[in-house]
Amino acid sequence: KQEVTQIPAALSVPEGENLVLNCSFTDSAIYNLQWFRQDPGKGLTSLLLIQSSQREQTSGRLNASLDKSSGRSTLYIAASQPGDSATYLCAVSSNYQLIWGAGTKLIIKP
Amino acid sequence: DTGVSQDPRHKITKRGQNVTFRCDPISEHNRLYWYRQTLGQGPEFLTYFQNEAQLEKSRLLSDRFSAERPKGSFSTLEIQRTEQGDSAMYLCASSLVLSGLNTGELFFGEGSRLTVL
Numbered sequence A: 001k002q003e004v005t006q007i008p009a010a011l012s013v014p015e016g017e018n019l020v021l022n023c024s025f026t027d028s029a030i031y032n033l034q035w036f037r038q039d040p041g042k043g044l045t046s047l048l049l050i051q052s053s054q055r056e057q058t059s060g061r062l063n064a065s066l067d068k069s070s071g072r073s074t075l076y077i078a079a080s081q082p083g084d085s086a087t088y089l090c091a092v093s094s095n096y097q098l099i100w101g102a103g104t105k106l107i108i109k110p
Numbered sequence B: 001d002t003g004v005s006q007d008p009r010h011k012i013t014k015r016g017q018n019v020t021f022r023c024d025p026i027s028e029h030n031r032l033y034w035y036r037q038t039l040g041q042g043p044e045f046l047t048y049f050q051n052e053a054q055l056e057k058s059r060l061l062s063d064r065f066s067a068e069r070p071k072g073s074f075s076t077l078e079i080q081r082t083e084q085g086d087s088a089m090y091l092c093a094s095s096l097v098l099s100g101l102n103t104g105e106l107f108f109g110e111g112s113r114l115t116v117l
Helices: none
Strands: A004-007 A010-014 A019-025 A032-038 A044-051 A056-059 A062-067 A072-077 A086-094 A097-100 A104-109 B005-007 B010-013 B019-024 B031-037 B044-050 B053-057 B065-068 B075-079 B088-095 B112-116
Touching (some): A004 A086, A010 A019, A019 A104, A032 A062, A032 A072, A044 A056, A044 A062, A044 A072, A072 A086, A097 B044, B005 B088, B010 B019, B019 B112, B053 B065, B075 B088
Parallel strands (some): A010 A104, B010 B112
Antiparallel strands (some): A004 A019, A032 A086, A062 A072, A086 A097, A086 A104, B031 B044, B031 B088, B044 B053
């Protein structure tokens, strides 16, 4: 059974710092991995999608990597801003559905 | 706006009442998913459609829950005889998948928050 873990559960850093969020999964047989952002009381915004054959994807200040063999993905955020404060969730695509981590709550202090 | 839209955004109801949520996916997307999310947790899969066919339904979904996608476009999620434990955010997502079990890239709506008193 696929399980997805995100560590840490919460992270608080000063503005301007680069940071890394971690996601691990137990079964490497995935189709893709997707990172999402969720603001309080809101829906989910897709940030990056990495197909199983890819190693990384980049969008602006965000870079996501995927290492299927070790069951890990990282989301790198460069030059963090207060507007980046949100909960970040990763999800792996496995057998028609996404299996989710519980998320990392990120706070960027001005 | 060509994203996924959900209606209503917030529903407050009394225990025992029926509620219905609507989801309009991105127009060219053939897959539609329903998830439920409670505070501090990741989304929980409820069901999904490929066009108008409901292909999978979570075992966690009681028979009080029913979903339809009659013409392969919009979908409705109905909860009958609501209970306080049904209070949650109900999320709809859509994707374009040509074949197989890959989910494709999911795009979510803003969610419908249900509060059962």
